[in-house]
Amino acid sequence: AQSVTQLDSHVSVSEGTPVLLRCNYSSSYSPSLFWYVQHPNKGLQLLLKYTSAATLVKGINGFEAEFKKSETSFHLTKPSAHMSDAAEYFCVVSDESGGGADGLTFGKGTHLIIQP
């Protein structure tokens, strides 16, 4: 079975300061990991994905994440927050073992608040 745990339900940072959204995963096999963002009244958008290539993954809008197998973590970072980054962020795992469903397993989400 696969799962993800997002360690913070809410994160508040000031505009221009770094962002860190934490995620730990559990998977019986080599997982693929993703971060999705959900802005109010908009569809989920893929920020970045890790699929067993480089462990440091760069995504859109200046976000990046590092896969750390020893820590079973996939934390999302951004050097400088922008007001437009305020949204809900989901850490996601996909485990393709055994040819099972390709449905994604989402964490509960982290609400990112940007203070002016």
Add this chain to the structure above:
Amino acid sequence: DTGVSQDPRHKITKRGQNVTFRCDPISEHNRLYWYRQTLGQGPEFLTYFQNEAQLEKSRLLSDRFSAERPKGSFSTLEIQRTEQGDSAMYLCASSLGQGVTYEQYFGPGTRLTVT
């Protein structure tokens, strides 16, 4: 707009009524997925199609839920005898192929309220 579309965007129904939601995927995408998202939670996978074939339905929440994709293009999700616990956002996604190589593109969702 060439993205995934869902209709309606909002649905209010009374308990016990049947509802049907439609999803139109990106035109060349052969995989289509349904998820449910309740308040304060991440989306939960329900079912998916490869063209018109429904390859996974054990994760549908009960036998009141069913989905179809009759011609391998649009899909419908039906909930029979709705209950208040069915109130949620229902999301559809599509992808070009199998596996994580292919990104799942999500629609805006249909918000269901059961009164």
